[in-house]
Amino acid sequence: MNTIYFDNNATTCVAPEVRDAMMPFFNDLYGNPSSMHVFGGQVAKHVKAARERIAAFINADPSEIVFTSCGTESDNMALHGSAELLGPQAKIITSRVEHPAVLGPCRRLKDMGFREIEIPVDGVGQLDLDAFREALKGHGPAIVSLMWANNETGVIFPMEKLVELAKEAGAVIHSDAVQVAGKLPVDVKKMPVDMLSISGHKLHAPKGIGIFYLRRGTRLKTFMLGGHQENGRRGGTENVPYIVGLGKAVELAAANMAEESRHLTRLRDKLENGLLATCPDARVNGDRAHRLPNTTNMSFEYIEGEAILYHMSDLGICASTGSACAAGSLEPSHVIRAMGVPFTAVHGSVRFSLSRYNTEAEVDYVLDHMPKIVHKLRDLSPFGKGDVLPVNL
Amino acid sequence: MWNYSEKVMDHFRNPRNVGKIEKPDGTGTVGSLACGDALTLMFKLDADKRIVDVKFQTFGCASAIASSSALTEMVVGKTIEEAEKITNKDIATFLGGLPDQKMHCSVMGREALEAAIHNYRTGETMIKNLEDHIVCTCFGVSENEIRRVVTENSLTTVDEVTNFCKAGGGCGMCQDDIQKIIVSIRDAKIPPAPAVADKPQKKLSNLQKIKLIEEIIDREIRPQLKKDGGDIELLDIVGDRVTIAFRGMCAGCHSADFTRQDFIEAKLREFVDPAIAVVEEGE
Numbered sequence: 033m034n035t036i037y038f039d040n041n042a043t044t045c046v047a048p049e050v051r052d053a054m055m056p057f058f059n060d061l062y063g064n065p066s067s068m069h070v071f072g073g074q075v076a077k078h079v080k081a082a083r084e085r086i087a088a089f090i091n092a093d094p095s096e097i098v099f100t101s102c103g104t105e106s107d108n109m110a111l112h113g114s115a116e117l118l119g120p121q122a123k124i125i126t127s128r129v130e131h132p133a134v135l136g137p138c139r140r141l142k143d144m145g146f147r148e149i150e151i152p153v154d155g156v157g158q159l160d161l162d163a164f165r166e167a168l169k170g171h172g173p174a175i176v177s178l179m180w181a182n183n184e185t186g187v188i189f190p191m192e193k194l195v196e197l198a199k200e201a202g203a204v205i206h207s208d209a210v211q212v213a214g215k216l217p218v219d220v221k222k223m224p225v226d227m228l229s230i231s232g233h234k235l236h237a238p239k240g241i242g243i244f245y246l247r248r249g250t251r252l253k254t255f256m257l258g259g260h261q262e263n264g265r266r267g268g269t270e271n272v273p274y275i276v277g278l279g280k281a282v283e284l285a286a287a288n289m290a291e292e293s294r295h296l297t298r299l300r301d302k303l304e305n306g307l308l309a310t311c312p313d314a315r316v317n318g319d320r321a322h323r324l325p326n327t328t329n330m331s332f333e334y335i336e337g338e339a340i341l342y343h344m345s346d347l348g349i350c351a352s353t354g355s356a357c358a359a360g361s362l363e364p365s366h367v368i369r370a371m372g373v374p375f376t377a378v379h380g381s382v383r384f385s386l387s388r389y390n391t392e393a394e395v396d397y398v399l400d401h402m403p404k405i406v407h408k409l410r411d412l413s414p415f416g417k418g419d420v421l422p423v424n425l
Numbered sequence: 426m427w428n429y430s431e432k433v434m435d436h437f438r439n440p441r442n443v444g445k446i447e448k449p450d451g452t453g454t455v456g457s458l459a460c461g462d463a464l465t466l467m468f469k470l471d472a473d474k475r476i477v478d479v480k481f482q483t484f485g486c487a488s489a490i491a492s493s494s495a496l497t498e499m500v501v502g503k504t505i506e507e508a509e510k511i512t513n514k515d516i517a518t519f520l521g522g523l524p525d526q527k528m529h530c531s532v533m534g535r536e537a538l539e540a541a542i543h544n545y546r547t548g549e550t551m552i553k554n555l556e557d558h559i560v561c562t563c564f565g566v567s568e569n570e571i572r573r574v575v576t577e578n579s580l581t582t583v584d585e586v587t588n589f590c591k592a593g594g595g596c597g598m599c600q601d602d603i604q605k606i607i608v609s610i611r612d613a614k615i616p617p618a619p620a621v622a623d624k625p626q627k628k629l630s631n632l633q634k635i636k637l638i639e640e641i642i643d644r645e646i647r648p649q650l651k652k653d654g655g656d657i658e659l660l661d662i663v664g665d666r667v668t669i670a671f672r673g674m675c676a677g678c679h680s681a682d683f684t685r686q687d688f689i690e691a692k693l694r695e696f697v698d699p700a701i702a703v704v705e706e707g708e
């Protein structure tokens with residue numbers, strides 16, 4: 033059975049070019065770039081080259097790039113590093129639909145006594161700008177952390193506007209750009225955020241490497257203490273093979289971005305429109321006009337996401353769900369709930385997220401099989417048949 | 426992915442007895458769309474009052490579907506009195522076990538069966554909880570339901586109760602009450618400890634309680650921890666839930682959990698209130 037991988041917002045496969053670029057750094061060029069011998073020292077220039085490529089990828093200066101172990105680390109670094117610097121009079125402003133890697137540290141800071149404000153979103157997952165303006169008012173320093181694009185729905189926040197508002201209020205602003213990087217252009221000159229988080233494994237580099245962008249002049253308390261690596265901003269021996277791999281990955285992403293984006297939009301739209309046409313009581317969650325090209329989040333009413341995924345998995349199709357059951361929690365996805373998706377649809381949400389490696393034939397295969405799965409589960413379900421059930425809701 | 430047994434996957438992929446019965450002798454529905462799972466069960470009896478036909482419809486995850494399907498196989502051929510004896514444990518066992526967090530699926534099966542039997546006997550639709558005190562409003566779980574899963578499955582923690590009947594798994598506001606129910610069931614089994622002199626006899630006001638907790642920590646707990654180079658900080662008290670953080674050597678110590686439960690919690694229960702639950706920061 034072939035695997036049809038439509039779960040690229042969870043993780044992506046390592047591009048073969050990336051893997052090949054990394055290989056020499058395991059057994060041949062394995063020195064420590066900080067060492068005082070040529071064997072180690074020669075590795076440093078590869079790290080430097082990768083740093084330059086990555087800086088160019090987001091139009092930053094190489095000195096503004098800090099390598100971390102993952103997007104989550106970058107998010108923690110941004111929030112804890114700024115909060116520690118500014119002290120407990122600072123307020124933290126974030127949104128209700130952030131990734132747990134941002135909500136986790138924000139809520140920890142709240143427990144530590146910081147004031148934390150989570151801005152709500154509307155029915156299509158767009159940030160409530162009035163609430164954001166309101167939150168920025170008042171004295172004292174503010175740390176804003178807002179995602180560029182949502183991992184579950186693909187909804188893109190109006191970052192330009194958000195950065196402008198934050199800057200006007202004198203706040204520092206961090207953005208979790210994990211989902212946007214590699215899919216849409218990121219330019220820190222046009223979009224003057226102070227900090228950004230990017231993760232390697234969402235753009236065809238391996239798991240275990242991330243980027244933290246720190247604008248020159250933005251101050252931070254070092255979060256990961258240790259050696260002098262990364263100019264003292266993040267201790268720990270450089271993960272050389274992965275850094276080199278990430279350098280290659282961004283090069284690939286940059287080279288084909290516009291074309292890939294068109295390809296992904298076409299496949300995603302075909303999938304989405306096809307499913308809406310063939311599966312009754314299906315809906316799209318999120319702002320279809322402002323969305324990543326590769327993502328669609330759909331709800332199939334009256335049926336439950338985990339059951340859908342297991343049937344899909346039997347056919348080799350990989351996707352994910354915001355249903356409570358799949359996560360082992362009892363509450364459905366915080367993103368879906370924050371959007372106020374009707375309760376007939378919250379548990380039956382499925383996210384399809386595509387990559388450059390997906391083909392039209394794969395979309396056709398999914399279009400062929402999904403209606404059968406939905407039909408089978410609807411048949412089983414006591415709901416959605418027009419009967420009124422004797423049940424206390 | 427969940428580690429479902431072969432049997433769960435088989436019943437999920439090929440559910441038995443799906444559908445409805447025209448003019449059933451008993452019908453029961455439990456759960457709701459909002460809760461994420463629901464089950465309608467119907468049965469028909471033959472001349473000997475044995476279940477000859479049974480059908481179900483389920484909205485829910487793979488294990489909810491499998492539990493419902495399994496239940497239908499278990500009840501066919503049984504009399505009402507026999508069927509009534511089926512517990513959630515029996516359903517889970519029949520399926521070769523369920524993951525801990527999915528035990529509530531088996532409980533839903535048992536509840537639907539009960540509702541259907543009630544409907545058969547009385548002709549009424551069983552609206553659960555009507556006269557029963559609701560402890561968890563997020564999932565509409567009553568005190569009696571919690572007592573039942575705790576007793577039938579020998580549960581000892583709030584987390585386990587959540588796994589079995591969802592109570593406590595939403596906003597978490599009811600967790601103190603669930604803890605109290607667990608304690609009351611446990612205490613009913615163990616003879617009460619002899620009264621200690623300091624033990625308050627009356628119900629304390631919140632302020633008195635906080636004072637007393639602080640005092641007990643200073644007098645009974647902190648000196649012990651300090652002996653090992655550790656310390657404790659009291660972070661919060663909400664109802665009977667006391668949040669603490671370990672400091673010094675205690676922070677990150679492997680036996681911190683043991684210290685928390687068997688020493689700190691035990692002391693606070695002894696001197697302040699038997700319903701107290703001690704949790705560590707971040708739990």
Ligand code: FES
Nearest residue numbers: 561563595596597
């Ligand atoms: S009331 Fe029980 S979890 Fe909210």
